[in-house]
Amino acid sequence: MATVGPTALRARFATTLSELYGREVPAYRTLVEVAHQVNADVAARAGADAERLGSLDRVTAERHGAIRVGTPAELAQVARVFAAMGMHPTGYYDLRDAAASSVPVVSTAFRPLDADELAANPFRVFTSVLAATDRRFFSADLSARLQTFLARRRLFPGGLLALADRAVADGGLADPDAATFLRLAAASFALSSEPIDRAWYRELEQVSAVAADIGGVTSTHVNHLTPRVLDIDALYAAMSARGIAMIDAIQGPPRWAGPDVLLRQTSFRALAEPRRFVDADGSVVEGSLRVRFGEVEARGIALTRAGRARYDAAMSAIEGLDGASDAAAVWAQHFPATEAELWADELGIYTVTAVTDRAGGAEPHGSTADLLRDGWLRADPVVYEDFLPRSAAGIFQSNLSDAGSKDTEETGAALDADWLEGVLDRPLHDPFDIYAAQHRESLVVARRQLGLPTLC
Numbered sequence: 001m002a003t004v005g006p007t008a009l010r011a012r013f014a015t016t017l018s019e020l021y022g023r024e025v026p027a028y029r030t031l032v033e034v035a036h037q038v039n040a041d042v043a044a045r046a047g048a049d050a051e052r053l054g055s056l057d058r059v060t061a062e063r064h065g066a067i068r069v070g071t072p073a074e075l076a077q078v079a080r081v082f083a084a085m086g087m088h089p090t091g092y093y094d095l096r097d098a099a100a101s102s103v104p105v106v107s108t109a110f111r112p113l114d115a116d117e118l119a120a121n122p123f124r125v126f127t128s129v130l131a132a133t134d135r136r137f138f139s140a141d142l143s144a145r146l147q148t149f150l151a152r153r154r155l156f157p158g159g160l161l162a163l164a165d166r167a168v169a170d171g172g173l174a175d176p177d178a179a180t181f182l183r184l185a186a187a188s189f190a191l192s193s194e195p196i197d198r199a200w201y202r203e204l205e206q207v208s209a210v211a212a213d214i215g216g217v218t219s220t221h222v223n224h225l226t227p228r229v230l231d232i233d234a235l236y237a238a239m240s241a242r243g244i245a246m247i248d249a250i251q252g253p254p255r256w257a258g259p260d261v262l263l264r265q266t267s268f269r270a271l272a273e274p275r276r277f278v279d280a281d282g283s284v285v286e287g288s289l290r291v292r293f294g295e296v297e298a299r300g301i302a303l304t305r306a307g308r309a310r311y312d313a314a315m316s317a318i319e320g321l322d323g324a325s326d327a328a329a330v331w332a333q334h335f336p337a338t339e340a341e342l343w344a345d346e347l348g349i350y351t352v353t354a355v356t357d358r359a360g361g362a363e364p365h366g367s368t369a370d371l372l373r374d375g376w377l378r379a380d381p382v383v384y385e386d387f388l389p390r391s392a393a394g395i396f397q398s399n400l401s402d403a404g405s406k407d408t409e410e411t412g413a414a415l416d417a418d419w420l421e422g423v424l425d426r427p428l429h430d431p432f433d434i435y436a437a438q439h440r441e442s443l444v445v446a447r448r449q450l451g452l453p454t455l456c
């Protein structure tokens, strides 16, 4: 029987989860519909240029999910499930300090690493784990009760984990096991109808709505599923025109005439969903919670470390400005107006391709910049596949109705990238290294094709 490999498992999982989330949150279906319309419009307007940062097929299927778990043990299980789908932990995000509100989590993203895997299906999941031991958020007493509560729950059935491990060992699963794996995996992220202990949920909510969403319930769920759009300003306007309440702004760089870098994101406001509560006297009552929302994103060019430093400086400079046109002007003071300059200044990530049928006499020679200038190399931008602490904090925050509380006098728990890697029990990949390697490898191949010696 044919094996369903990690790529197909990932693509099928993204579709299954999208169907599940669409049933649970109908406004998500509207968002996807509007995103597809905007993408079709951009493709009609811009032609091949619309596909410079990914084919229309890829962009149409492209989603990221966001999930939140409570303990290191739960996170390690998530890593096993995603490994079966060729998704590997990449990047470390500490949202405890990035957000002004109380957001007691640290995060990574599970995603494919190789360019061809990303092209086949780039599904990625931003995954946060609760910092239940961090005294700035949780008193010793609350932290102990929280950890006891979390230790008792089981997010992923044993059968799912066993299938995940087998898929990794064998390079896939044959149906019907593949179908079972996908069904169990999706079900683990469905919204539970189990009644929520109201007093416990409220107690955690005093600290942070995110803490309550994670540690106040006995299961986990997709927090949001995000389609990618080629013109986020058009999408924002179209959603607003349909009467859907959006958050106040688009997070990230302003719209401007130069190359788009990294990420721009926005979302519609979290919707009230019916949830059941159990009160102290044991009575079960209907209520509602507002925790899940619909996010959408536009992806730009990946940046080098120097480019990222420039981005951070530009973001700080536009913070507090209120006019979009002012922001665009300030952005232009930080970033060059063309891709060619972005490459020349070593701010942006690109791959090169040898132009072997170039007309004209001279032999290829000189630096990469010379070869680009003389037409021996063609440069193509590399799309940013990751997340940003600043945008993530903005997304978390814009959907919290209450800032919660944090005691900045206390010392934070040491939950750094090394800690996270230990919990995951596998390498935690660094996005900058992945992009740099992609650039370097393209250069090695192109130079070889031009008959030039490898650069050291």
Ligand code: OOG
Binding pocket: 065, 066, 067, 068, 126, 128, 223, 265, 295, 387, 388, 391, 392, 393, 395, 396
């Ligand atoms: C994750 C928020 C971060 C993004 O796109 O930056 C995120 C969450 O709300 O759990 O999804």
Ligand code: NI
Binding pocket: 064, 065, 066, 126, 224, 226, 295, 395
């Ligand atoms: Ni998101």
